[in-house]
Amino acid sequence: MSSPLTVAFDADDTLWHNEDAFEAAEHHFNEIVAPWAEADEAQRVLLDFERARVGLYGYGVKSFCLAMIAAACEVSNNEIPAAVLRTIVDTADELLAMPTKLIDGATEAIETVSEKWPTFIITKGDLHHQLRRIEIADVAKYCFDIEVVAEKDAATYRRILRRHRIEPKNLIMIGNSVVSDVAPLLDIGARAVHIPYDVTWALETAAVDPAPSDRWFRLESISDVPQLIESLV
Amino acid sequence: MSSPLTVAFDADDTLWHNEDAFEAAEHHFNEIVAPWAEADEAQRVLLDFERARVGLYGYGVKSFCLAMIAAACEVSNNEIPAAVLRTIVDTADELLAMPTKLIDGATEAIETVSEKWPTFIITKGDLHHQLRRIEIADVAKYCFDIEVVAEKDAATYRRILRRHRIEPKNLIMIGNSVVSDVAPLLDIGARAVHIPYDVTWALETAAVDPAPSDRWFRLESISDVPQLIESLV
Known part of the structure; x- marks a missing residue:
């Protein structure tokens, strides 16, 4: 490895x-x-x-x-x-x-993943609020670091990869937004898993999916993430 | 070295x-x-x-x-x-x-320091706003990284040191707040330079200075920073 x-x-x-x-x-x-x-x-x-x-x-x-x-x-x-x-x-x-209401299966998924692969969180938004929610959700213990970013674009993801000395092809991003969690990852040569959420903010709706490829995947549930990653190794 | x-x-x-x-x-x-x-x-x-x-x-x-x-x-x-x-x-x-109005001598100070020692910014506050100001001030080019944090306490500084593999005794923090930029640095075994600003926010005013030591210094102007650091090496 x-x-x-x-x-x-x-x-x-x-x-x-x-x-x-x-x-x-x-x-x-x-x-x-x-x-x-x-x-x-x-x-x-x-x-x-x-x-x-x-x-x-x-x-x-x-x-x-x-x-x-x-x-x-x-x-x-x-x-x-x-x-x-x-x-x-x-x-x-x-x-x-507001209490942080975890999505069904999320804790188990991040825990299982973190036992096999280095795992971290990349989240966009208000720094103070995101850190508070991460603390309340008690998920930092599965992560080697937490990155709260102002914008999820290719430049930001490149900066994070440099900071942590990760090669693009070795990063897999898991998220609910095609615009933020999938498209920029494909741009920089990384991989992505899209798990749609019921509601998407109007400023986050992407017009179209990226072209099908073996670098991005769509799952219905976060519970299926560990198995998918296992199949990619 | x-x-x-x-x-x-x-x-x-x-x-x-x-x-x-x-x-x-x-x-x-x-x-x-x-x-x-x-x-x-x-x-x-x-x-x-x-x-x-x-x-x-x-x-x-x-x-x-x-x-x-x-x-x-x-x-x-x-x-x-x-x-x-x-x-x-x-x-x-x-x-x-608001346009970012740099303090007299600040650009020259950070540029001079960055030519001799690895230099970065640790700033507290709103992530999006701080990154915008750093871009407008055009100072990121002197820095190996930018850290925007929610709180400047000992735990946060320790996390930053770990992330960048810096030993506490090798960090010197330059700032205007005794509470945020001096006291927690002394707690973790680092050094600090205090440069008072004319106005201090009521939530940032410290009751008392830390005890005098050879690990913290007070300067009147940021222009004196490069010379002080030179004297510490």
Whole structure:
């Protein structure tokens, strides 16, 4: 074994549920702006704010809640009462304090993988929040390192490979997003396993799958990951 | 040279001006809540919100602006108009988009140091914002790596040393905060250089200096760093 495989797991919606809580928060947003806009229109304005600011704000709960506050002012023509806007800060509190609900089979999968191959987590988003969730989920013990990144693009993955002295062909990334966890890995010569989650954030939906190849795979459940990797060695 | 020195620079208020912009934002906050509270009272409530949430929210512009929104609702008994609350989101936009104003001599100091010793940046705060500022300041080219961390405590510094295979006694940290850039370094057996900045955030003020020793130093200007390090080799 001259150069062993290294396995990286995404976190949000791969190891634990995330997007469903954001969906609930969006539903709350629709309700508080209902006096001024239909749900469709409210979501369109909110998504416009998120999309316009993602380059400046980055990802995560705090960015999302600041976008909801700006969008609520916009949609209501600044008529929305302060007491209602404040409930959006309460939403931030709730989303940040929310218990980390692991996906079925996730702990067993990362544990089994880590017994055979060097394993780490590469997750995108808010640094402070991601580290707290990793601590609560108690999965750091299976990992030789944790990488919280601002963007999951080819440049970022290359930087991580350099830092840990991993050759691209020896990295397998496991995640729920084609845009973040599959496409850039194929670009840099690594491999990827896609495990779709029920809900995908609008800014993460990829138009099309990468061309079929023997470098990326799709599984229904994270429980099937150890066996798939075994078959690749 | 069996184990060379490695030099780490803090970023906010060490390489570039930061706290003065937060001060200007706090001044804006005092003005918008002036109909309901004196400046002292407004600042007290804001600081209470920041302190109560720093464990959940972490550091940075977005946390600060969400705290200002909650505090403005609190201070005004929810009477503050949405149009005024929205100016706090504008403040977030401005703080995040603000040009990075380097401190006099900072570029020359990090460049000179990097020509002789492996150099990197260890900065605390919002991952996305810090990486943007580092890119704008164009200082990554002097660094073998960039570490953005959620907390600057002994455990975090130990993790960084392990990751980069640096022995504690070979690390010298340069920064403006006794709490973040000096005290934990002494705890882990490293060395530190303190360069005070004019303004220190209330959550960063240390009660007392560490005891004098030959492992920490205080300089008035970052321009004196290369010469000091030379004298330590």
